[in-house]
Amino acid sequence: MNAGDAASPSLQYVQLLREYWQHNGEEALICAADLGKKLVHAGLPPEDIGEFQQQALVTLGRDLPAIALEEVAERITPPLIEVLVAYGLAFREQTELRYALDIEKRMEQNHKMEALGTLSAGIAHDFNTILGVILGYTEMTLDLAPVGTPTHRNLQHVIAATLRARDLVARILAFGRRSEICKTPVRIADSLDESLAMLGMTLPPSVVLRTELVQSDLVVLADPGEMQQLIVDLTINAVHAIAERGVITFALDTVTFDPATQPAPPELPPGEYVRFRVRDSGCGISSSVIDRIFEPFFTTKAVGHGSGLGLSVVYGIVQRMGGAISVKSELGHGTEFEMLYPRFIA
Ligand SMILES: Nc1ncnc2c1ncn2[C@@H]1O[C@H](COP(=O)(O)OP(=O)(O)O)[C@@H](O)[C@H]1O
Ligand SMILES: [Mg+2]
Structure with missing residues (x-):
């Protein structure tokens, strides 16, 4: 049987159900399994699969007006189940794969952050020492400059800017900090x-x-x-x-x-x-x-x-x-x- 690859999944479904109805064929079951997988890749969510099956069944039932829908359903149970099982397996596989990729991405991100933390903490530490030297000498020089002179004022600006820089460095150190803090x-x-x-x-x-x-x-x-x-x-x-x-x-x-x-x-x-x-x-x-x-x-x-x-x-x-x-x-x-x-x- 050729369920017709170009046909929409719902059309394929009806065709293979019809095929099974007529010939009870093994081939229809294989097509059903393929279709189940295809539905996962087409993005049909699990909550919609019941409705999808129901639609196919109703469409097939229209071909067979003399037969009650329950009877039709009973005779084509194997392909219905086959689609469901294949869908379930493929869905699970897809979910596991997504989860694995997600873990990999997060781990990679964690490693990157750790490396950046070590790097920036190292730089920040050295920088802090240098800022300490700048601050120390500026304060000493400030003491020598008479209050009210431009030199005194300028040195005050230097100190203010250095303190801002220290603040920034403290934040970098906070990111890279490895040691246990006081919890x-x-x-x-x-x-x-x-x-x-x-x-x-x-x-x-x-x-x-x-x-x-x-x-x-x-x-x-x-x-x-x-x-x-x-x-x-x-x-x-x-x-x-x-x-x-x-x-x-x-x-x-x-x-x-x-x-x-x-x-x-x-x-x-x-x-x-x-x-x-x-x-x-x-x-x-x-x-x-x-x-x-x-x-x-x-x-x-x-x-x-x-x-x-x-x-x-x-x-x-x-x-x-x-x-x-x-x-x-x-x-x-x-x-x-x-x-x-x-x-x-x-
Ligand atoms: N609530 C938010 N809404 C939109 N963008 C945000 C929000 N929080 C953070 N961002 C984005 O993340 C970037 C980094 O944030 P952050 O580390 O706090 O640095 P900064 O605020 O100095 O830029 C921001 O520049 C902004 O693009
Ligand atoms: Mg911010």
Whole structure:
């Protein structure tokens, strides 16, 4: 039998059912298996396969008006099952392949971040020493310059700029930090309150902040200062992404990963996690750069407006907490950062 490769899958299906109805042929069953696989590659979702089969059956039934549909269905059960089984196997294979590729991509990303962390921490460390020398000598010279003279004023500018540079270097070091930080139980809802209070007046009134705290008592092990920094960095990015008016939503709940029902992301062991999501209705992130946003120094902002360190610091903080961070975004439709932290239960 030739089910006709050029025909649409639904037409092929009806043809092979008809063939089976007429001849009970082995060949129709082989075609059914092929069709099952083809449906997966054509992107038919599992929830639609039942409807797809029903349609084919009804179409075949129209050829055989004298016979009840149940009877038709009963006689063509083997190819119906064959399609389903082949579909199921191919679907599973495709899902596993996607999952494997996803793991590979994430591992690669983790290695890259680790290498960048080591590299930038090394440079930052040396740089810090040099800045210390600049600062020390400038302060000494400042003491020699009479107050009110241009030299005194100029040296004050040098000191201010050096302190800004030190601040920047501290952030690079924060990203590359490997050592264990001082972790204590932290209620994320409290960190959120504190961070938003800290940002307070700097947030434009056209940006609405919303919280969806399904559970407000969730505790994680973290450095409280780092947790605040993370929230501040994500919020500032969201504010930047919202050109005029918009909403930033902070959502907190839990999720439990279990290999049997809901597998964990590749880098996390199974268990209960606190899920913290920061969503904005801003400009979104283009797919051409989304893979790079966590890299240190990656920025799409104009020179002087972004250091490209915010998200790399956030990434480092989440890593040190034994968690994971991911991002979903659609250009023009906003962005959502999702963080998963191991839940701490006292
Ligand atoms: N909420 C967001 N919406 C849109 N783009 C974002 C968002 N957060 C981060 N980005 C993108 O990721 C880049 C890196 O962010 P970040 O590391 O904080 O550095 P910076 O803010 O200094 O550019 C940003 O330049 C921007 O392109
Ligand atoms: Mg930033």
